[in-house]
Amino acid sequence: MDISRAITLHLPKRIEIGTGSAAKVGEWVGEGQRVLVIAQPVTVPMVESLGISGAVKVFDGVAPEPKDTDLDAALEAAREHKPDVVIGLGGGSVMDIAKLVAVLWNGTQSLEDVAGPNRVAGKASRLAQIATTAGTGSEGGIRALVTNTKTNAKTAVESPYMLADLAVLDPELTMSVPSAVTAATGVDALAHCVEAFTNVKAHPLIDGYARMGMTLAGQYLRRAVEDGADAEARAGMLLASFYGGLCLGPVNTAAGHAIAYPLGTHAGMPHGISNALIFPHVLAFNAPVAEAKTAEILAALKLPVSADQGNVLDAAHGFCASLGIAMQLRDHGIAEASLRGWAEEAHGIRRLMDNNPRDMSVDDVEAIYRAAF
Ligand SMILES: NC(=O)c1ccc[n+]([C@@H]2O[C@H](COP(=O)([O-])OP(=O)(O)OC[C@H]3O[C@@H](n4cnc5c(N)ncnc54)[C@H](O)[C@@H]3O)[C@@H](O)[C@H]2O)c1
């Protein structure tokens, strides 16, 4: 037990959790408020279940894996509506945009001005986040990720001002997530826990959340993928996703997410899928320097425990493949010629690479891409 490294944990001011909890949003919003809901086309019908009255505008123009241009469109909608309250209703894509809208719409700061940690000047609206996928845990965190269309890299903004005043975890809203999205987002949640757990910045408090998240994923991810109507499994995965989100603020991810990012920004792969393809390789790469924790991860996923890198890779790869995820980059239309450049780019994402417990060279990253190809 070593807590010599001090960390800061930010939590949403209020958390409503449980079946039907989305209906509590109206009471929290209160009377006479101007509300902007940032939704996805598929979540627009859920607005009704929130019980909000007053001047409600719904904006559903945010594409998955949002870009700065999506943010601009959402900001324009906010400047027109002048919301007292911003609500993110959807997956990580809209929750991340809602965070940025809540802090930027009424000020002079641009996305560029706030990129990185702690550069946001303040908050313009109250913020509620309602997760409808079980993956990013964005509802519990202080970070937002948006693709810069000039560089094709993800811009990460981090600020306690972007923390939700209300986070809602209502598993009923996740029941309609299709099997393939359930699998991809579920591996993202798992990867948040695993990468924080084996991180150079790992912390006993966060290890606790990570362990709970990994155990829930081991127990429920396959069930949720195989039967979307399994309410217990949906609830378990929504919790796993929330715990994963809590791992991100004070510790964050490491090489797995860094190597996954170019697949999303250059090839348009959904965040969860890109993570699933990379996750087994990084787990195996790190195994020699994180033997005990790797064993815990495998046990939590009900996989055979082994210190052998080949066995670790096979087990984790098999776990993701059993969720129906096509595990080769070539299956996703990726050209092999891109891999060296992407390896250099991923290696350059030092904010994550420096968190990895085992140092990785550009050649190591390229070898992972080739093995996953
Ligand atoms: N802020 C963070 O800490 C953090 C962490 C991880 C990922 N992210 C970001 O989050 C984004 C990915 O989020 P995501 O994985 O949740 O995917 P997403 O928000 O892009 O949603 C994936 C798909 O599922 C659909 N969907 C959402 N809810 C649904 C429902 N209830 N029923 C049916 N379909 C539904 C969406 O319309 C979309 O097509 C990426 O941009 C990633 O960079 C952020």
Ligand SMILES: [Fe+2]
């Ligand atoms: Fe992620």
